[in-house]
Amino acid sequence: MKVEVQAKGLSAATFFRQHARKRMNVALGRFRDSVQTITVHLSDINGPRGGADKLCRIVVRLKNSSLVVIEELGDDIFKVIDKVADRVHQSVSRxxxxxxxxxRGQHRTITQLQLLPEAV
Structure with a gap:
């Protein structure tokens, strides 16, 4: 499971990257065998003007080629990362x-078909 974190327009981006990487490892650690890559995009949309403008977008590529994309906007980047991590955990789990x-359903169907007695 590869975790890539990109931060744009944020001061102290190193701390945010570390926090995002830790949260992704905790949130998706049990799905390590199913997850191919995780890309986290962190950005400050308005720059120094402030407000609810911190964006965190997470893209999870699963090994079966499906994608899970979650994004959240807020005023505290740490809280935004935590909230997105919880949501991505739920989505990937589902x-x-x-x-x-x-x-399992395909396996049962094949097994059941093999166990049916042949018609005489």
């Missing part, structure tokens, strides 16, 4: 669950 259920 997506991986769907894939696993579909795979």
């Amino acid at each position: 997506q991986v669950g769907r894939v696993n259920r579909a795979a």
Whole structure:
């Protein structure tokens, strides 16, 4: 699982990158086998004017080629990162669950078909 963090227009970007990387590892660590890459984009839209202008966008590429994209806007970048990490955990969990259920359903169907007695 590769985590890439990009920060644009933020002072002290190193701290934000470290925080985002830690939160992604915690949020998606249990899905390590299903996740290919995680890209985190952090930016300050308005610059020094302030306000609810801190943006965090996370793009998760799963190994089955599906994408999960979550973004959040707020005034405190640490809170925004935390909120997005929670949301991405829920979304990836749901997506991986769907894939696993579909795979189990296909396996059961094939197994059931193989166990049916042939018609005479």
